[in-house]
Amino acid sequence: MIEWSESQQLIRDTVRKFVEAEIKPHLEELEYGDTPPYDVLRKMIRTFGMDELARARFRHQIERDKAAALAKGPGEPPPRQERSPRADGGDSAAMQIIPIIELCRFCPGMVTAMGVSMGLTAASIMSKGTLAQKERWVLPLLTMEKVGAWAITEPGSGSDAFGAMRALARRVKAGGLDPESIDETQITGALYTAGVPDPDLLIRTAGEMRVSNFLLWQISYAELYVTPVLWPDFGRNDLNAAIKDFARRDRRFGGL
Numbered sequence: 001m002i003e004w005s006e007s008q009q010l011i012r013d014t015v016r017k018f019v020e021a022e023i024k025p026h027l028e029e030l031e032y033g034d035t036p037p038y039d040v041l042r043k044m045i046r047t048f049g050m051d052e053l054a055r056a057r058f059r060h061q062i063e064r065d066k067a068a069a070l071a072k073g074p075g076e077p078p079p080r081q082e083r084s085p086r087a088d089g090g091d092s093a094a095m096q097i098i099p100i101i102e103l104c105r106f107c108p109g110m111v112t113a114m115g116v117s118m119g120l121t122a123a124s125i126m127s128k129g130t131l132a133q134k135e136r137w138v139l140p141l142l143t144m145e146k147v148g149a150w151a152i153t154e155p156g157s158g159s160d161a162f163g164a165m166r167a168l169a170r171r172v173k174a175g176g177l178d179p180e181s182i183d184e185t186q187i188t189g190a191l192y193t194a195g196v197p198d199p200d201l202l203i204r205t206a207g208e209m210r211v212s213n214f215l216l217w218q219i220s221y222a223e224l225y226v227t228p229v230l231w232p233d234f235g236r237n238d239l240n241a242a243i244k245d246f247a248r249r250d251r252r253f254g255g256l
Contacts, residue, residue: 019044202223
């Protein structure tokens with residue numbers, strides 16, 4: 001069981017007041033409307049110094065990574081890094097947990113928005129990225145100057161057509177759907193992207209000549225663009241190059 005210290009209880013009460021003043025009155029628009037959550041999240045991050053804490057943690061970890069890279073020999077794994085006890089009595093850790101708890105009281109969707117960018121995306125680059133990629137991308141994600149995205153494309157994750165097929169099969173089994181009535185429209189309507197236009201252009205990074213089970217049904221007539229640039233390094237100029245290449249394509253949609 002976690003028991004907050006007096007200073008941590010003060011942090012909690014202050015964050016709670018912020019959430020009740022800045023988020024609760026706009027809950028409907030933030031959760032179900034067209035207002036993105038990122039501006040108010042950035043305001044919360046700046047108000048409580050979460051950005052400075054993130055910068056300090058990032059600098060510390062990058063220095064450790066650089067020292068580990070220098071210490072290891074060619075082909076050797078990096079040396080094990082010993083963790084030192086926190087010098088702040090856990091206040092920095094509490095400052096990461098308390099906003100999540102208080103946001104969950106009113107707006108769990110904002111926790112997801114914050115967690116995907118600051119957690120999943122930044123942590124993945126810190127875990128698998130090069131030093132150059134970490135230095136370029138991670139800190140802006142941790143401070144939410146940039147917004148990260150997380151995509152799952154494995155079979156059964158929701159990006160394939162098999163879930164739609166199973167859904168239609170269940171309807172047929174229950175007697176609610178005639179198998180002879182199943183057509184392209186029925187299948188498209190059962191996909192999790194129902195109502196969203198099919199993509200015109202699929203950009204494949206890292207020079208990979210495959211689509212890895214990504215939106216197989218939806219990209220039937222999409223144009224494919226392959227670039228050797230790795231996804232974390234893919235920037236505005238790379239996107240412009242892909243769009244210019246797409247604009248030169250002669251799209252026939254299955255015609256001759």
